[in-house]
Amino acid sequence: MNPECNVTDQQRFHSRADMDRAGNRCNNPYIRKREQKLAANILSKLPPAGKTVLEIGCGEGTNLLYLNALNDSLSYTGIDFSKEKIDAFQGFPENIRGIVADAMKLPFADEEFDFVFLRDVLHHIDWARPQVMNEAWRVLKRGKTLLVFEANPFSPLNVIFWNLYPVERGMKNSSRKEMFELLYKYGPCSIEYLEPGYLVRAVSFIFWKSGSENIFARYLLLPVSNIIEKLMCLMPKSFWPCRLYTIKKD
């Protein structure tokens, strides 16, 4: 339970579509490269013959766009409780649908999807993690895979985030131990450490936002970001900011 930021604060914060962030995700050359790599990682875990993919808390749908760019033969569904975010799906390819729904009560039958994932959602529904996980598990078919991306509360960058932004404070309950306690109830769970260079993402986000036409953004952003990212890989993994938990439903 995170008394510092309740359901109303979260709903208010997330109700609007953030097209700046979505545009940056899709167009910023450094972030685009990171997202393509992440999408390839996600799809590498798609079970054989898997066809239907669900993202819970999909925001403006950028994750699904990246997945679709790599494999457009799948059927993608994103749900989010923000209507404005789901409205941002307009113009997406036909095999990507967005539905306004609450992660705590998914409008799907049991075992409807081959692949379900949540990215950076659990710490925003901190008070209801078990309900959200039960729903994710319910709609996943047997023999298929659930992915949960969750922030590492002890990474220096994330410590700054959750101190600055009350909506991020649920992260404090996302330590590896707490995540394993939650997820092992469903099945054996593996962990991957991701995005050592997340700081570079944040910096490159600001530069790109301030003008994609400036010389730095155009010519230097990608090479400079790559160098800094390589250096940040030297950091111990316990400080890397993002983690991916994978659970298979037997």
Ligand SMILES: C[S@@+](CC[C@H](N)C(=O)[O-])C[C@H]1O[C@@H](n2cnc3c(N)ncnc32)[C@H](O)[C@@H]1O
């Ligand atoms: C940090 S954003 C992540 C968005 C997306 N997964 C991504 O990686 O870009 C968290 C998302 O969870 C959504 N969300 C929070 N609580 C929710 C709930 N109870 N039901 C559905 N979506 C929810 C928010 O609207 C927001 O879009």
